[in-house]
Amino acid sequence: MAEYSKYQQNIIKNYYEHADQIALQRLSELVTELYLAEGKARAKHWKNLVGVLQKLKIPATRIEHLREKDDPALLAKLVEELMAKK
Numbered sequence: 001m002a003e004y005s006k007y008q009q010n011i012i013k014n015y016y017e018h019a020d021q022i023a024l025q026r027l028s029e030l031v032t033e034l035y036l037a038e039g040k041a042r043a044k045h046w047k048n049l050v051g052v053l054q055k056l057k058i059p060a061t062r063i064e065h066l067r068e069k070d071d072p073a074l075l076a077k078l079v080e081e082l083m084a085k086k
């Protein structure tokens with residue numbers, strides 16, 4: 001494995017310290033994209049959303065519920081809820 005400079009080590013450390021905030025930001029971006037998507041693009045966004053929700057440790061039952069409802073407004077409320085916790 002390659003040796004990392006002090007600068008690179010600091011960047012890697014900061015990334016992992018803020019991984020949950022990065023995932024939350026990505027979730028909010030995907031919710032916006034889901035509002036605008038239709039057809040196959042919408043299905044692709046849901047696939048990405050499920051991955052991000054799993055990274056944020058959202059229970060599988062809640063993820064499935066959101067997926068079944070297919071309502072971006074519910075996801076937006078979840079983002080608000082998660083941001084209030086942070």
